[in-house]
Each structure stands twice: as C-alpha cells, then as structure tokens.
Amino acid sequence: MAETAGATASDGTPRRDFLTLVTTAFVGVGVGAVAWPFIASMQPARDVLALASTDVDLAPVAEGQAITVMWRGKPIFVRNRTAKEIEEARAVPMSQLKDPQADQTRVQKDNWLVMIGICTHLGCVPLGQKATDTKGPYDGWFCPCHGSAYDTSGRIRQGPAPRNLEIPPYAFTSDTKIRIG
Amino acid sequence: MAIGLHNSDFKNPVIRWVDQRMPIFTMMQKEYGTFPTPRNFNYFWNFGALAMVNLMIMIATGIFLAMHYTPHTSYAFDSVERIMRDVNFGWLIRYVHMNGASMFFIVVFIHIWRGMYYGSYKAPRELLWMLGVVIFLLMMATAFMGYVLPWGQMSFWGATVITNLFSAFPVVGEWIVQLLWGGFSVDNPTLNRFFSLHYLLPFVIVGVVFLHVVALHITGSNNPLGVEPKGPQDTLPFHPYYTAKDSFGLVIYFIVFAGLVFFAPNYLGHPDNYIPANPLVTPAHIVPEWYFLPFYAILRAVPDKLGGVLMMFGSIAILFVLPWLDSSPVRSMRFRPIARIAFLLWTICFFVLMYCGGMPAEEPYVTISRFATAYYFAYFLVILPLLGRLERPLPLPESIARAVLGGGGPMPAGAVAKPMDKA
Numbered sequence: 001m002a003e004t005a006g007a008t009a010s011d012g013t014p015r016r017d018f019l020t021l022v023t024t025a026f027v028g029v030g031v032g033a034v035a036w037p038f039i040a041s042m043q044p045a046r047d048v049l050a051l052a053s054t055d056v057d058l059a060p061v062a063e064g065q066a067i068t069v070m071w072r073g074k075p076i077f078v079r080n081r082t083a084k085e086i087e088e089a090r091a092v093p094m095s096q097l098k099d100p101q102a103d104q105t106r107v108q109k110d111n112w113l114v115m116i117g118i119c120t121h122l123g124c125v126p127l128g129q130k131a132t133d134t135k136g137p138y139d140g141w142f143c144p145c146h147g148s149a150y151d152t153s154g155r156i157r158q159g160p161a162p163r164n165l166e167i168p169p170y171a172f173t174s175d176t177k178i179r180i181g
Numbered sequence: 182m183a184i185g186l187h188n189s190d191f192k193n194p195v196i197r198w199v200d201q202r203m204p205i206f207t208m209m210q211k212e213y214g215t216f217p218t219p220r221n222f223n224y225f226w227n228f229g230a231l232a233m234v235n236l237m238i239m240i241a242t243g244i245f246l247a248m249h250y251t252p253h254t255s256y257a258f259d260s261v262e263r264i265m266r267d268v269n270f271g272w273l274i275r276y277v278h279m280n281g282a283s284m285f286f287i288v289v290f291i292h293i294w295r296g297m298y299y300g301s302y303k304a305p306r307e308l309l310w311m312l313g314v315v316i317f318l319l320m321m322a323t324a325f326m327g328y329v330l331p332w333g334q335m336s337f338w339g340a341t342v343i344t345n346l347f348s349a350f351p352v353v354g355e356w357i358v359q360l361l362w363g364g365f366s367v368d369n370p371t372l373n374r375f376f377s378l379h380y381l382l383p384f385v386i387v388g389v390v391f392l393h394v395v396a397l398h399i400t401g402s403n404n405p406l407g408v409e410p411k412g413p414q415d416t417l418p419f420h421p422y423y424t425a426k427d428s429f430g431l432v433i434y435f436i437v438f439a440g441l442v443f444f445a446p447n448y449l450g451h452p453d454n455y456i457p458a459n460p461l462v463t464p465a466h467i468v469p470e471w472y473f474l475p476f477y478a479i480l481r482a483v484p485d486k487l488g489g490v491l492m493m494f495g496s497i498a499i500l501f502v503l504p505w506l507d508s509s510p511v512r513s514m515r516f517r518p519i520a521r522i523a524f525l526l527w528t529i530c531f532f533v534l535m536y537c538g539g540m541p542a543e544e545p546y547v548t549i550s551r552f553a554t555a556y557y558f559a560y561f562l563v564i565l566p567l568l569g570r571l572e573r574p575l576p577l578p579e580s581i582a583r584a585v586l587g588g589g590g591p592m593p594a595g596a597v598a599k600p601m602d603k604a
Contacts, residue, residue, distance in 0.1 A: 040269040045268040045269060
C-alpha cells in the first residue's frame with residue numbers, strides 16, 4: 001500500500017528506510033541513556049565508598065602477633081612478624097615460587113605484613129591469624145577449603161590458589177598507624 | 182517441511198527455525214504487524230500502549246529500588262533517604278517510580294474515559310472492559326501499598342485510615358483489619374507484607390493485562406465512530422500506521438513525564454511524607470494521593486461509616502456492570518446528543534470530587550461532594566438506563582471508510598444494511 005507511494009529520495013533510497021534507520025538509532029541511544037542510570041545504581045553507593053578506607057592502630061600488636069581488621073567488608077591480615085619469619089620469607093629462592101614476588105616488595109616496613117586475608121583460589125579466609133591456628137607446611141597461612149598453603153610473606157607455596165595473598169593499598173600515617181584504602 | 186512444524190513465512194533461517202517450532206514471530210506479525218485496526222483512531226487510542234509502557238517503567242524502576250530498600254519500620258525511611266542521597270542515580274529512579282505512579286493514573290484515567298465516551302465497554306467488549314476494571318483495582322491496591330513503603334507520616338496515616346475502612350464491615354470487620362495489620366495497629370508486620378504484596382501485584386497486573394490484550398485481539402478495537410469495521414477498506418495494518426502513531430504519543434508522554442520528574446518531582450506528593458512515621462501524632466490535614474481523591478470524597482460525603490465505605494467501593498464496582506446499565510446500542514457519544522452532555526457532566530463531577538477530596542472535611546465541600554456523588558451514581562443507575570430507551574441517536578455513518586474518506590471507498594455488498602451489524 002503506502003510502501004509503493006513513491007516516497008524515494010533522489011539517490012534512490014526509499015525514504016522509509018531512512019526513517020526506520022533514524023528511528024532505530026534514536027531508540028538505541030535512548031535505551032542506552034536510560035539503561036545507564038540503572039546499571040550505575042548497582043555500583044557501590046556513596047555511603048559505601050565513604051567507608052572505603054580503614055585506620056588501624058598498630059601499637060597494641062606485639063611481635064609475633066596478628067590482628068584481623070575489616071576493610072570494604074573483607075578481612076585484612078595485619079601481622080607483626082618475628083625476625084625468624086622475615087628471615088624465612090627472604091631466604092626462599094624465587095624459582096620455588098608459583099607467583100614470584102620478593103618479600104621486600106610485599107611490605108613497607110620489614111616486620112609489618114598487611115594483606116587481604118582472602119585465598120586467591122575461591123575466596124575463603126585462610127587460617128593462621130590466631131596462635132592456635134594451623135599455619136600449614138610453610139609456617140604462614142593455610143586455607144582449609146581446598147588446602148592452599150601460604151608462607152610467612154603470604155605467598156602461595158602449595159595447593160590450587162594461583163596467586164599470593166593480595167596486598168591492599170595502604171600507607172603509614174605515623175610510625176604506629178596505617179590507613180588502608 | 183518436516184511433520185509437526187509450523188508453516189513459517191519468515192525467510193531468515195534463524196527466525197524461521199525458531200518460528201517453525203514456536204511460532205511467536207508469526208503471532209507477533211499477525212497481532213502487531215498486519216493486525217487490522219480501524220483507520221479512524223484519534224490520539225485517545227494511544228493510552229492503552231502508554232499504560233503498557235508505564236507498567237514496564239514501574240516494574241523496572243521498582244525492581245531497582247527494591248535492591249536498596251529495607252522493609253522494616255526502623256530502617257525504611259532511612260533507606261529511602263539513602264536512595265535519594267547515596268545510591269547512584271537513586272534520586273532519578275525513585276522520582277521516576279514516584280511520578281510514574283501519577284503518570285500511570287493519568288494515563289489510565291484517560292484510557293477509561295476514552296472507553297466510556299466512545300462506548301468501548303459495550304458488546305462484544307464487555308469482558309475486555311471488565312478485565313480493565315480488574316487492572317484498575319489492582320493498580321489502586323498496588324499504588325496504596327507502595328505509598329506506605331517510605332514510612333513517612335502520610336504513609337503511616339494513609340495506611341491506618343485505609344485499612345480501618347474495613348472495620349466498617351459488621352461482624353468480620355475487626356477480624357479483617359487485624360489480618361491486614363498482622364497486629365493491633367499498623368506496624369512492622371504490616372510494612373513487611375505490604376512490601377511483599379507491592380512486589381507481587383504488578384506481576385499479577387501483567388497477567389491480567391495479557392488477558393486484556395488477548396480479549397482485545399479477539400473483538401478488535403473500538404473506534405471514535407463506534408461503528409464496527411466492515412471490511413479491509415475500514416482498517417489499516419497496525420504496523421506501521423499505529424506503531425508510528427503510538428510512538429509519537431509516547432514521545433509526548435515522555436516529555437510530560439520528564440517535565441514532572443526533573444522540574445516538579447514532589448509537586449504531586451505531600452511534604453508530610455518526608456517526616457518519619459510517628460504513631461503518636463496524626464498530621465493536621467491528611468489526604469490520600471491525588472488519584473484517590475474522587476473516591477475519598479465519596480467516602481466522606483456519606484455520613485454513615487459503612488455506607489461511606491460501600492459507596493466508595495461501589496463507585497468502582499459499578500463499572501463492572503456498566504455494559505449492562507447502558508442499554509443503548511449506539512457506542513460513540515458522538516451520536517448520542519443527550520448522553521454526551523450527561524457524560525461530560527459526569528466528567529466534571531469526577532473533577533469536582535477530586536477537588537473536594539483534597540479539601541478539609543467541612544462546608545461547603547461536604548455538600549458539594551454529596552451532590553457530585555449523587556450525580557456520579559445517578560449517571561450509571563438512572564440516566565444511562567433511561568437514555569437507552571428515551572434518547573434518539575443521530576444517524577450513524579454507513580461505515581468507517583464512508584465517514585472518514587468522505588463518501589469514497591467501495592462498499593462490499595450487504596455491508597450497507599444495518600449500521601450496527603458486525604462485519
């Protein structure tokens with residue numbers, strides 16, 4: 001019917017094709033513009049982002065002790081390492097490491113090890129923070145879920161986890177205080 | 182073609198493969214592509230499509246709001262404020278949802294008005310109309326419960342007043358009210374169940390809308406002349422004619438909607454609802470949302486508690502029997518000179534009731550409400566039944582094509598006989 005009503009531009013393109021393309025393009029842009037706020041609303045809200053840094057006082061943590069603090073809903077392992085543990089971590093040759101990283105690159109001060117306490121395999125929290133916990137064959141941390149073992153630098157040494165325990169962004173705000181995030 | 186496959190007309194191999202096994206493409210083409218639609222629709226016929234879009238907007242924004250909302254009396258108000266202040270674009274999603282409810286009622290009121298003016302409720306579309314009334318009731322229940330969720334003063338006291346309506350019923354009243362509350366006053370159990378039902382009912386609406394559309398596609402649409410199409414000369418394929426017309430209306434609708442959301446998002450609300458719910462203090466002037474005002478005015482116009490509640494529910498329930506109260510065979514008010522005036526008066530009464538419902542329960546509003554309420558019911562119960570017998574309608578056009586094309590269009594043999602006969 002109306003398709004045959006002669007509506008053809010000078011170059012031979014039917015006008016309806018043009019209108020269809022323009023309409024489709026506008027609908028596409030419109031749907032995208034509307035979808036954006038919906039998707040963005042699922043990203044962390046401003047009050048969540050406001051909690052994205054955590055201050056930790058290290059003064060009460062004696063040598064050989066560890067504490068676990070929350071940062072972004074995750075456990076952060078903070079350990080005041082003994083000289084023996086530091087020695088153990090630095091004596092390991094890189095060739096023995098699955099995810100080679102020197103201990104020096106994982107700490108800001110030699111005795112303070114700050115890590116995200118989440119196994120890089122499937123997200124369990126490894127044991128080893130409490131004095132009574134099993135620390136695994138490498139004297140660091142041991143994940144009870146699938147048997148990943150970490151050393152005194154939190155590096156993966158045995159088991160299915162692919163990477164070392166992650167180091168969060170943090171900074172020393174004074175000699176005995178850090179801000180994570 | 183293999184045995185058991187649907188005979189598909191589609192050329193695209195992927196679409197064809199699906200269509201042969203599940204002919205949804207054939208169905209869409211039949212119901213929304215070539216679907217024969219009266220050629221003389223005016224813009225009032227946009228509002229069904231607009232209501233459909235509005236429903237989808239409400240469900241989409243509602244699902245995203247529910248991701249951030251907490252249905253607990255201690256957290257509900259704060260979680261809504263958090264949506265407004267902290268959640269990315271939360272203010273936009275909430276304002277769209279909030280004003281979407283108003284837009285939904287504007288659209289549906291016009292849609293219902295259209296049906297009443299052009300006689301769309303008459304045979305053979307009675308069931309289509311009744312399903313529409315069911316949708317309207319579900320919408321009202323959903324909107325009411327949604328308004329309770331922010332747990333502001335108006336939420337709380339609106340919920341208290343509306344649930345107390347049921348206490349008017351003798352014997353079972355108290356029992357029903359306790360059942361609604363889940364306690365001895367509007368409290369946390371009430372909020373919890375209202376949230377649950379507010380999430381459920383829109384999907385029930387989707388189901389009834391589906392039935393509404395199924396019924397529509399059996400009888401076909403009414404049109405401004407109220408004369409059934411008698412052949413292809415009276416109709417146009419739905420696409421592109423009405424997809425285009427609906428799209429244009431949709432753009433206008435979006436402009437109005439956006440104007441409300443971006444420039445006057447709280448215009449249709451009450452400032453009192455930004456005060457957290459307090460069960461010990463009732464706001465000085467409590468009114469429901471604007472779309473409930475006409476019915477609220479009817480409630481207050483009746484000096485008896487049970488009578489008021491029955492009249493209020495009756496004002497909507499009466500729509501169910503409208504197809505049988507209006508005994509005139511002529512659909513469109515264009516050809517009913519007296520009914521047309523009576524209906525326009527009814528429309529004015531509706532707005533008068535809306536105005537009085539928003540005013541304090543004092544004179545002169547109570548008396549005005551009483552007259553308007555009387556006319557509201559008289560239109561259905563006295564005027565329409567009588568006019569069916571007494572009114573002399575104007576001559577109907579022989580066909581849609583005759584009327585809109587000015588005498589042109591070939592008439593199929595036998596189609597001329599009686600204007601009201603179906604094709």
